[in-house]
Amino acid sequence: MRNLTDKAREAKDKKAAIGPDVDLATFTAEPVAHDYVKDLKTLPVLDRNRLIQAGIDTSESGRSGTYIQMDTAVVHSHAKQEGLEVIPIKEALKKYEWAREHYWKLVSVDADKYTAAAELNLHDGYVIRALPGAKAVWPVQACLYLDKENISQYVHNLIIAEEGSELHVITGCATSPHLKRGLHVGISEFFVKKNAKLSFTMIHHWAEEVMVRPRSVGIVEEGGLFLNNYICMKPVKSLQMYPTTHLVGKGAVARFYSILVGTPGSLMDVGGRILLKAEDTRAEIIARAITNGGTIINRGDLVGEVTGVKAHLECKGLILNGGIIHAIPELQGKADGVEMSHEAAVGKIAQEEIMYLMSRGLSEDEAISTIVRGFLSVDIPGLPPKLQEEIDRAVDMSSKDVM
Numbered sequence: 001m002r003n004l005t006d007k008a009r010e011a012k013d014k015k016a017a018i019g020p021d022v023d024l025a026t027f028t029a030e031p032v033a034h035d036y037v038k039d040l041k042t043l044p045v046l047d048r049n050r051l052i053q054a055g056i057d058t059s060e061s062g063r064s065g066t067y068i069q070m071d072t073a074v075v076h077s078h079a080k081q082e083g084l085e086v087i088p089i090k091e092a093l094k095k096y097e098w099a100r101e102h103y104w105k106l107v108s109v110d111a112d113k114y115t116a117a118a119e120l121n122l123h124d125g126y127v128i129r130a131l132p133g134a135k136a137v138w139p140v141q142a143c144l145y146l147d148k149e150n151i152s153q154y155v156h157n158l159i160i161a162e163e164g165s166e167l168h169v170i171t172g173c174a175t176s177p178h179l180k181r182g183l184h185v186g187i188s189e190f191f192v193k194k195n196a197k198l199s200f201t202m203i204h205h206w207a208e209e210v211m212v213r214p215r216s217v218g219i220v221e222e223g224g225l226f227l228n229n230y231i232c233m234k235p236v237k238s239l240q241m242y243p244t245t246h247l248v249g250k251g252a253v254a255r256f257y258s259i260l261v262g263t264p265g266s267l268m269d270v271g272g273r274i275l276l277k278a279e280d281t282r283a284e285i286i287a288r289a290i291t292n293g294g295t296i297i298n299r300g301d302l303v304g305e306v307t308g309v310k311a312h313l314e315c316k317g318l319i320l321n322g323g324i325i326h327a328i329p330e331l332q333g334k335a336d337g338v339e340m341s342h343e344a345a346v347g348k349i350a351q352e353e354i355m356y357l358m359s360r361g362l363s364e365d366e367a368i369s370t371i372v373r374g375f376l377s378v379d380i381p382g383l384p385p386k387l388q389e390e391i392d393r394a395v396d397m398s399s400k401d402v403m
Helices: 002-014 045-053 089-095 097-102 113-120 351-359 364-376 385-402
Strands: 065-070 073-079 084-088 126-130 140-146 151-161 166-175 181-192 197-205 209-220 225-232 238-241 244-247 253-262 267-270 273-276 282-291 295-304 310-319 324-333 339-347
Touching: 045 140, 045 166, 065 084, 065 126, 084 089, 084 140, 089 097, 089 126, 089 151, 097 151, 113 151, 113 181, 113 209, 126 140, 126 166, 140 151, 140 181, 151 166, 151 197, 166 181, 181 197, 181 225, 209 225, 209 253, 225 267, 244 253, 253 267, 253 295, 273 282, 282 295, 282 324, 282 364, 295 310, 295 339, 310 324, 310 364, 324 339, 351 364
Parallel strands: 065 140, 126 151, 140 166, 151 181, 166 197, 181 209, 197 225, 209 238, 209 244, 225 253, 238 267, 244 273, 253 282, 267 295, 273 295, 282 310, 295 324, 310 339
Antiparallel strands: 065 073, 073 084, 084 126
């Protein structure tokens, strides 16, 4: 498995990711104490509101489990459904051999300085696991929260859908209302075993001076399905991520969907890479990006390594009030008989669309807002209705701020 990671890292290095180098020494990695919270409804109202905006329901209604980490401390962790496990990773590594077997198996510790720092300064992180054959009734929710000013948060997450299982995760990363500056480094490793299904939806709600460096790799075995959804529509100083997934079993499928909004002064270098390594594998990368004055580099790379694979890449961007969108779609066909396609478009809202909606009684601002919401709305095949509702709600809440 190490060889898979090495290849992915070499390809990533060639792409020369854009974004400022983060001086890790300017942030504090010292442990921060927070009390364990048994009832999430007792959290301060301001914190609860921030969690809600990141897709975290503090009532835990319609959730199969919850994990919340504030700064360096786990403040809540439990599973509500039999067959699911939600465990802080430090605890899991101490107790379970299977956790140690999956730890750092896909992501390389020496991939860059952020992965190395995550190993040296590990604060915690979560293990979310569906046991063989288990079917999640509701999504598991997880939140990585920054509260202390100028904190650096180092986490490592394992998400495992065992053979024949079905697991849905919604994870919200957020900052407290008073925080201005911080660093989040998150390592995530995804394991979708034979005939398993995993949907993983991320909603990021950062602050204007926060630096974010996720590093993640996934693997999908025979008959497995991996849906990876990413939403970032709030201010962030610098975001750099390039999740990679290997389809290694016959009939494995991966779909990446992302919704991005670049605010003034922000720099977002976001991409995705799927390697189709086995017969009858399928892949799709769909991105929607809007800039309001920020810079968005939107990457996508599909690699077809065997005959008979099918893959599609689509990147569409809107420039509303200045800013830059740089779309970089890539296809690599390495065998006869691959079917791969891509389309990319960057532009502005057509004036005739605005005029049409205004003729139907909307003001100009209402017309533009309606077009923006429609542009950002993405229907994700195979996603449970509850999660699609969460995504639609996040888009609706944030699209007002775009204007």
